[in-house]
């Protein structure tokens with residue numbers, strides 16, 4: 001069977017959707033042939049959570065591992081895209097019938113919102129109860145098709161804390177719009193930025209291997 005590759009990475013450009021308040025992505029030409037330079041070279045300005053990205057434990061936990069310290073064995077391996085379209089929230093009840101694998105990417109009704117570039121407060125998110133199930137099932141990596149996996153709460157990211165404390169890597173703004181649900185080999189490759197709380201990642205899904 002041929003191997004089919006899906007790119008689940010959002011393109012980075014100045015209009016890429018962001019969590020409110022995060023710095024916008026900028027690509028600034030320092031050298032350009034049209035200005036008479038013999039080569040092109042740009043500076044990138046962006047937040048650590050721009051576009052498709054990984055949240056490292058350091059994002060929420062004192063003394064937590066930084067993104068360069070996350071083992072590749074967590075980031076690469078067997079997983080699945082789980083279809084939760086039509087569900088308003090990801091809680092214990094919605095996770096009852098999931099076929100569990102080490103790496104789970106939730107394909108939700110957020111998909112079309114992701115490419116629109118404007119963050120909306122009304123999106124499908126993971127509840128604390130849902131996070132508890134992922135921990136119980138010993139999932140290694142969880143991804144969602146929105147810039148954050150949980151609704152903003154006054155207690156400051158309880159779902160992020162639960163998952164990161166349990167060693168579960170969080171991947172956000174995964175673009176699953178064109179990806180059919182099912183099993184995949186998942187390759188989630190955050191930039192190896194030393195000491196960073198997160199990093200943009202290329203997320204590739206491979207079918208049929």
Ligand SMILES: [Zn+2]
Pocket residue numbers: 049053054055147148172198
């Ligand atoms: Zn994040």
